[in-house]
Amino acid sequence: MTTRYEAAYRTPGYYWGKLPSKTCFKVLELMPPGRPLRLLDIGCGEGRNAVFFAWNGYHVSAFDLSKTGVDKTRALAGEAGVEIDVFQADLVGYRLDEPYDILYASGVLQYIPPELREEVLGNYQAFTAPNGLNVLNVFVHKPFIPRAPDGEDTAHAWVSGELFTHYRDWKLELCSEEIMDCTSGGVPHQHAIDRMIARKVA
Numbered sequence: 771m772t773t774r775y776e777a778a779y780r781t782p783g784y785y786w787g788k789l790p791s792k793t794c795f796k797v798l799e800l801m802p803p804g805r806p807l808r809l810l811d812i813g814c815g816e817g818r819n820a821v822f823f824a825w826n827g828y829h830v831s832a833f834d835l836s837k838t839g840v841d842k843t844r845a846l847a848g849e850a851g852v853e854i855d856v857f858q859a860d861l862v863g864y865r866l867d868e869p870y871d872i873l874y875a876s877g878v879l880q881y882i883p884p885e886l887r888e889e890v891l892g893n894y895q896a897f898t899a900p901n902g903l904n905v906l907n908v909f910v911h912k913p914f915i916p917r918a919p920d921g922e923d924t925a926h927a928w929v930s931g932e933l934f935t936h937y938r939d940w941k942l943e944l945c946s947e948e949i950m951d952c953t954s955g956g957v958p959h960q961h962a963i964d965r966m967i968a969r970k971v972a
């Protein structure tokens with residue numbers, strides 16, 4: 771089966787562009803790479819954030835379900851002259867078995883079925899080094915926002931605030947909810963999104 775993003779990434783150019791998300795700058799601020807820091811970009815797409823982090827001196831690993839996304843991440847890293855350990859994996863079955871200082875996932879955790887969230891996040895937390903960060907965002911359900919017209923069957927919106935409840939014992943460096951406009955699929959609509967940067971205080 772060709773996923774929506776696999777098809778989008780096969781078109782010329784970079785679907786998400788080559789510039790990093792705003793949150794990447796917040797990571798630089800909160801945990802600059804003064805020593806070698808291992809960062810994993812979960813669902814890296816075509817690599818815009820992974821390449822930004824590598825370019826700034828982090829030791830970056832990254833994975834995505836999309837083979838073309840992985841290939842384009844590798845190409846973007848080559849273009850920027852940085853090295854990234856990038857591989858194809860499905861976050862539903864993939865579990866970490868080595869520690870990272872920073873786990874970064876943007877626009878991807880909706881692919882974890884609700885019944886697996888506790889276990890998957892438990893794995894991410896267990897393999898976050900002391901004082902490390904989990905930098906995550908999730909699309910959340912709001913009764914006044916209709917489902918996106920191009921919503922996928924494999925995507926499951928989270929309950930508003932749910933992500934934060936998994937991190938009660940961590941230090942929340944950032945925790946917010948916003949409603950954003952979107953035109954993906956060509957039809958204007960909105961998403962509600964919860965953003966969080968949590969620190970595993972040693």
Ligand SMILES: C[S@@+](CC[C@H](N)C(=O)[O-])C[C@H]1O[C@@H](n2cnc3c(N)ncnc32)[C@H](O)[C@@H]1O
Nearest residue numbers: 775786813814815835836860861876877878881
């Ligand atoms: C909204 S895009 C975000 C891409 C990237 N994080 C960014 O900000 O540019 C969602 C990404 O999740 C990936 N994805 C979808 N299902 C996945 C899964 N089961 N495992 C890993 N990645 C998945 C898609 O291929 C796509 O690249």
